[in-house]
Amino acid sequence: LNIITLRLFLLLILIPVFSSHAQIKTEYYSIADSIISHSLSEQKGYSWLSELCSIGPRLSGSENLNKAVEWSRKKIESLGLEAWLQPVMVPHWERGRFESAEIVSPGAGKKLVIAALGGSVNTPAEGITAGIIEVKNFVELEKRKDEVKGKIVFFNHPLNPSWTSPFEGYEDAVQFRSRGAMEAIKYGAAGVLIRSITSRHDNVPHTGAMRKYDPAYAKIPDAALGYKDADYLEAELKKNPSLQINIKLDCMTFPDVLSYNIITEIKGSKYPDEIVLVGGHIDSWDKGTGAHDDGAGIMQCLEVLDLFKRLNIKPSRTIRCVIFANEENGVRGAQAYAKYSDSLSVKHIAAIESDRGAFTPRAFEFDADSIHKSKVLEGLNAMLPVLKKAGIEWVKEGDGGVDISFINNVNAHIGYVPDEQRYFDVHHSDNDVYEAVNPREMQLGTAAIAIITYLISENGL
Numbered sequence: 001l002n003i004i005t006l007r008l009f010l011l012l013i014l015i016p017v018f019s020s021h022a023q024i025k026t027e028y029y030s031i032a033d034s035i036i037s038h039s040l041s042e043q044k045g046y047s048w049l050s051e052l053c054s055i056g057p058r059l060s061g062s063e064n065l066n067k068a069v070e071w072s073r074k075k076i077e078s079l080g081l082e083a084w085l086q087p088v089m090v091p092h093w094e095r096g097r098f099e100s101a102e103i104v105s106p107g108a109g110k111k112l113v114i115a116a117l118g119g120s121v122n123t124p125a126e127g128i129t130a131g132i133i134e135v136k137n138f139v140e141l142e143k144r145k146d147e148v149k150g151k152i153v154f155f156n157h158p159l160n161p162s163w164t165s166p167f168e169g170y171e172d173a174v175q176f177r178s179r180g181a182m183e184a185i186k187y188g189a190a191g192v193l194i195r196s197i198t199s200r201h202d203n204v205p206h207t208g209a210m211r212k213y214d215p216a217y218a219k220i221p222d223a224a225l226g227y228k229d230a231d232y233l234e235a236e237l238k239k240n241p242s243l244q245i246n247i248k249l250d251c252m253t254f255p256d257v258l259s260y261n262i263i264t265e266i267k268g269s270k271y272p273d274e275i276v277l278v279g280g281h282i283d284s285w286d287k288g289t290g291a292h293d294d295g296a297g298i299m300q301c302l303e304v305l306d307l308f309k310r311l312n313i314k315p316s317r318t319i320r321c322v323i324f325a326n327e328e329n330g331v332r333g334a335q336a337y338a339k340y341s342d343s344l345s346v347k348h349i350a351a352i353e354s355d356r357g358a359f360t361p362r363a364f365e366f367d368a369d370s371i372h373k374s375k376v377l378e379g380l381n382a383m384l385p386v387l388k389k390a391g392i393e394w395v396k397e398g399d400g401g402v403d404i405s406f407i408n409n410v411n412a413h414i415g416y417v418p419d420e421q422r423y424f425d426v427h428h429s430d431n432d433v434y435e436a437v438n439p440r441e442m443q444l445g446t447a448a449i450a451i452i453t454y455l456i457s458e459n460g461l
């Protein structure tokens with residue numbers, strides 16, 4: 001190792017560390033203070049959320065979704081920004097006029113609260129009446145496959161209460177929602193019920209997407225059972241394993257319909273062709289009004305641009321807000337945007353997603369390819385002291401988010417991570433309403449997203 005090589009080596013390892021730290025100027029702290037105080041005291045995003053939720057739930061293909069798109073366009077224009085509606089075809093599934101479950105023997109009459117899973121087929125008008133086989137997981141289903149024929153399979157698999165992260169519990173439990181019916185039909189099941197995926201022990205069932213039916217098998221109805229009624233059914237089955245249940249669903253899939261991604265931006269003053277994207281999704285499930293998921297997320301992202309305007313912040317890079325269509329049951333909006341943006345020479349420096357509820361800010365997670373990974377981690381860590389003002393405690397490698405994950409021409413996918421302990425109390429259920437969103441938690445999150453957006457805009461990543 002000669003002295004020139006050594007110098008070169010030291011230069012190479014020291015320059016990136018030195019430069020990214022040096023770029024965090026003291027003025028950024030006062031800009032962050034200003035963003036936080038305006039976001040918390042003016043609560044604009046929170047008041048927009050009230051308007052958005054008053055439209056009702058926004059399931060893809062619904063008239064409410066069309067109204068919400070139009071409301072968003074008008075809101076963007078009222079902020080002095082231009083709105084571009086990018087067309088995208090989305091699935092159209094409807095719950096229908098009724099859904100019910102009832103124990104019919106022994107002792108008819110006990111009703112159980114259910115919610116069809118998104119994409120499920122209906123039952124005949126008189127419903128299906130069948131016995132139940134309760135299993136904890138797919139391993140048990142496989143073991144008892146000879147008992148399945150003609151029965152309703154009850155996947156009784158709760159969010160694991162012993163784990164710290166409800167998101168990890170969700171990833172574990174959601175497989176029975178997404179492919180329970182596909183596995184059960186292989187052994188001739190008549191239908192599927194899952195224990196509702198929730199962290200709150202009430203009786204409000206949580207819906208969500210099931211995977212597309214396998215054309216090789218029959219399509220069977222699939223629904224979530226309220227948590228308390230899942231407890232009830234579990235107890236009753238212990239007393240009487242041959243009890244019979246009747247399930248009625250009226251849901252149906254219709255042809256795809258036209259919807260839109262809604263896009264707006266503030267052009268960068270120095271690097272207009274470099275984009276920092278902030279986004280979330282406009283569609284919701286048809287339960288509740290999609291307040292946390294993801295009404296609040298898109299209001300946070302839209303308010304980032306409005307905060308810059310209100311505070312006369314002129315970002316160096318272009319700040320683009322993308323309100324994606326159809327995250328819940330198709331991710332068609334995300335695919336359409338990625339196809340469009342990857343075909344252009346515009347470069348995304350970062351894509352930031354808010355879609356984990358509007359709870360107290362905790363962190364940002366990112367995913368980046370091997371070329372960008374270490375620089376991104378270093379850049380975000382350098383920003384952390386400023387982000388801490390808005391309650392951000394850490395940054396680490398992890399998951400950016402579903403909608404932004406399709407974008408390829410980007411240095412980093414970044415996920416906003418609020419506290420997650422109560423998210424699955426509300427997620428995809430009638431509990432997800434405007435009143436479930438705390439204005440301070442939501443607005444502090446808005447500030448955190450605005451600050452990271454600003455810092456990336458000024459420093460790159």
Ligand SMILES: [Zn+2]
Pocket residue numbers: 281293294327355
């Ligand atoms: Zn969502």
